[in-house]
Amino acid sequence: MAYWLFKTEPDAFSLDDLKSAAKQTTTWEGVRNYQARNFMRDDVKLGDLVMIYHSSCKQVGVAGIATVTAEAYPDPSQFDLNSDYYDAKATVDTPRWVVVDVAYQQHLNKLVSLKAIKENDAITEIALKKGGRLSIMPVTNNDWHEILKMAE
């Protein structure tokens, strides 16, 4: 089982929204970055755990945990003319973008801020520290548990 971090803008879709969604599940659509897509397509597996990270908001950081309930399949929004995520170069036969489904698991006792993560020298690998803008990133076992410790 692997660990991940998914970014979301809570003004658009927050961890609370996931918690109150039907079946507490959502389709993680709209990822339009090849590196992030490749992680979802190739490496995100059923049962993997995901830190839900809130970006571009008042309290930037890791808000809680979700779990993967469906592995990669074509992102329906790429075919939807009315969607912001529509991609004219994607066809049903040759989809370009994929999604996975995730289910709510829990909120952390407190949000672990980006600032605190950057200041914690025990967290070494996570792409967040390097100013990366990846929206889907792997989290090492060590970093995962360090972040959870910070929420205690």
Place this chain on the structure above:
DNA sequence: GCCAACGTTGGC
């Protein structure tokens, strides 16, 4: 709203 960092596009 600013701006740095990064990704993508397109001319050559």
Place this chain on the structure above:
DNA sequence: GCCAACGTTGGC
């Protein structure tokens, strides 16, 4: 394939 121009992300 290079690289400049442009667009986007995302913290502040």
